[in-house]
Amino acid sequence: MTNQPIIRFENVTKQYDDDPAVLKNVSFEIERGKFYTLLGPSGCGKTTILRMIAGFMQPSEGNIYFDGKRINDVPANERQVNTVFQDYALFPHLNVFENVAFGLRIKKMKGDEIAKKVKEALRFVNLAGYENREIKGMSGGQRQRVAIARAIVNEPEIILLDEPLSALDLKLRTEMQYELRELQRRLGITFIFVTHDQEEALAMSDEIFVLNKGRIEQSGTPTDIYDEPVNRFVADFIGESNIVPGKMIADFKVKFGEKEFDCVDQGFRPNETVEVVIRPEDLEITTRENGKLQVRVDSQLFRGVHYEICCFDEAGNEWLVHSTKKAVVGDEIGLNFDEEAIHVMLPGETEEEFDKRLEAYDEAGHEE
Template sequence: MKEPIITFKKVKKNYDETVVLNNVSFDIEQGKFYTLLGPSGCGKTTILRLIAGFDEASQGEILLEGKRVNDIPANKRKVNTVFQDYALFPHMNVFENIAFGLRIKKVSQTIIEEKVKEVLKMVQLDGFGNREISEMSGGQRQRVAIARALVNEPEVLLLDEPLSALDLKLRTDMQYELRELQKRLGITFIFVTHDQEEALAMSDEIFVLRKGKIIQSGTPVDIYDEPINRFVADFIGESNIVPGNMIEDNCVEFVGKSFECVDGGMKSNESVEVMIRPEDLSLTTVENGKLQVKVDSQLFRGVHYEIVGHDDDGNEWVVHSTRKAKEGSRVGLSFEPEDIHVMRFNETEEEFDARLESYDEE
């Protein structure tokens, strides 16, 4: 593995008595799209501000390209930020907004014109240089803000919820545009959001944060398929979670029955939580179902029906199916062993990874 472009080593950030980040450590590789995901107040934007140099760490080290930057001011770091409100100057046209940073650095007019023209082409706004900011749509303003950041040739681009003010259709379009832009440029993007669908769609790697700590990190597929605990499972997509008992490797008990599964490396008869995603449950007859539920409600969601029911123990089950069900009827639910995900209580990410590795080696 190449040397990380950014490293946090046991970084802590306090505001007076409030701990916002608590001993956070991670590495960011060059040329990838990273997303910091979590609820409001979990520390996402604080991490961005520490990388940018807008805030100072209370403890720990921050490295940029292997060099400690804790005491390096923001304007000396090869990092640029796109803010949630874009922070564009309304009295300047598109060209002057993008050129602003270069003028501060006293770059010659010839080079400014070349660089601004180049980044306008990158963000597909070629020919928009003379437009006033007030004449630009929300998506165009976002691209101007990105162009203004890119013109300074940063090693890292930080994006603080830049899509949150856009409507759903434009937001989806901009997700594709941002991802394609990152791939084309090959620079590191660090994106902050509380929208799990956005994180899954755009990222190479996701850091899930809660209360100032990184709870789990990995690829979107890893985190969706193998959440470490109930918080991650609920935050990343919809999930059915019920109490269970790990009988032995590859055998878990829940709702009063034993089921084959693919998890292991736990204690015999250990209390656990069992998760099955709604899309992994299939409707079938009561006789053929591994579970039986009474259908409470059904909503059409466009690509599937969302069916909600309860089993005889009172557990709620959500099913995503292309088949309809009748409210008040009893149906069977079918699933495969690999659709069952077993989660231990209070397991750290390090313990989770070590358990998977030891289990895979057997």
């Protein structure tokens, strides 16, 4: 085992004939033993990345490395990777044991060794004793566990999961999120999970790659992605956000809604046009005279654990508030927030541009 990334994409592009590129010069690294999520809307390129890692598809340009070795032309069956598909791809005419044992029989493993490995894999996914069950009589969650057991029984270095929870109902889906995360921790191998569900990605991942139109918009931990989005797409796609126009007055001071506020952001030019993000849960309702912002309540919905309140400030900006306090439509109220709740972005800035801007700022000798 080495310290280098288990997977590395180097300037990878995928294009079909004259169609627009599905992936556009994508580069990233995957470390061993972590839970990664490829997150983005339909058609953003996340499943294409998964299929390239699996060997079902080759890049049009660029290189893919596994443990430092180029694998562009390595067949799928020679890669130390197993895939759990969205529909699980189980054999309905085979029972649980034979489904899990299928790959081992292809390898011509001895019967007693197959039995031992299948039993261990089923125990890992909490299906001990289900060896003789028929697939057609199992629930969606049980079928998924069988698919995962079939993947791990081959002892791959990476398990790829292509939206495996999408067909489950909400309660079972939540349960399986916990189970998958715990399974990955127990196995200690690399999971790469594809989803368009941002809550799922935030709940399960060590690291997230947010994709849009064939490019990686941002990568990082769930906390990084949620608290420090680099641009409007990420801020809007990950959770709910209030995004309003603003102007950076100086380091740690920004203007929006016709007022100036202290913030924690720096590295912008004075009077630079920016976008300001404040999450709905970071806004606190108070009286109009005690609020940092004065707003008028336009609408309100009860969401069970909180009220979702839509307001407009005096500059015409819309504000979404998540609060346990009930408001009255038409009332003039105040909104308070901490300076740490304010996040400032440059319109259209990419993650690479974001990193370069802060690096240049640090090199210029600025300190917090």
